[in-house]
Amino acid sequence: MSHTFNQYQQPVGETLTDWQPRQHPQRLELVGEYCRLEPLQAARHAADLFHAFSQAPDGRDWTYMAYGPFNDRALYFQHVEQASSTTDPLHFAIIDQATNRAVGTIALMRIDKVNGVMEVGHVTFSPLLKQTRIATEAQYLLMCYAFDKLAYRRYEWKCDNLNAPSRAAAQRLGFTFEGIFRQAVVYKQRTRDTAWFSILDSEWPVIKAGMERWLSEANFDSNGKQKLSLKACREL
Template identity: 30%
Template sequence: MNTPQPVTLSLNGIRLEPLGMQHEHGLREAAADGELWQLVFTSVPEPHETAAYIQTALHTPNRLAFAVIDEGSGKVIGSTSYHDIIPTAARLEIGYTWYAQSYWRSRVNTTCKYLLLSHAFDTLGAQTVGWRTDNLNTRSQQAIERLGAKKDGVIRGQQARRDGSVRDTVMYSVIRAEWPQIKEKLAARLGLAV
């Protein structure tokens, strides 16, 4: 698998571009849409922590972070990343994903995942794409399952939450052999020809 490099991906009026400090104000506004930092199981920064959030994303090894942009308005509406990139195993994960609350239950998540999965499998040559989420975050688990990912299992006591409690982490993945069927299903949902 090729190591992911900064790239801009776009489809259906949504653009993923490499995250940078120029996105700080927009990320702060997106997080304020629903006060998402108050959700105990998310990685959304509090307003005063947005710059540090971006710096952490940029300096975390084996992570490539994106700003999610609504091309119609030009607004930053969230963020997502490739992370835990392991080129020798042809594996990466998609995570650190969040969107302004007014974009929940829209085509944004499906569009972003279609872009990231297509790039991972069709361009980078990934064999496995994974996700992990908090066992309390049932909305995220349902969204991952709607993509067609398989539940790999639960890692108990895996990570501290922002409130100090310790979460169990639910792991999911899609493997290369499953991708053509999942791609077709996602494309149909988005009204695309494959």
């Protein structure tokens, strides 16, 4: 971290003379090439989402979530109704542009307007969404909103330290691993060490350019297979 010195010759953080608290994220639609994000609504999205999550052969996708799995349609609808009523977390449904159906959810949370910090969380991807361009573009759309539109300084990702797929996803997307908060959370009657990752506003331009290169049609062959990995696109 860059620093300067005060009148006592003590190192202090860089001065931000023009800093102002940021706005709270709004319920709005974010549109991409392959997907769009819509503010979560039970009446509009719950049926599609329940169908999408029902494509999974078992409940392993919910192991590291504080809720789920949902085998009962009514209970899932209640969950979506509650989630859609909050502004922090602020939940979005991920809509496949090709089918116009909801295939997952994602949220902005722990929103700190004063310091310009927010976290992406509640990332629930159905089998219809996993390992698709939509999965990456949904993350890209939220990052663009956080950094380009709202001008936040820091964007966080946190997960159970034992959740290897989530850790790998964070690093693939360009987040920097910062460390482990030991015994930070109790959920589902078990303890959790939390892994912390972040992207800073100064890092965003390179990460954004890499994501745009990766999402480009030119990066995929006629069978839809990527030519360059997201990491390779970022390193360009």
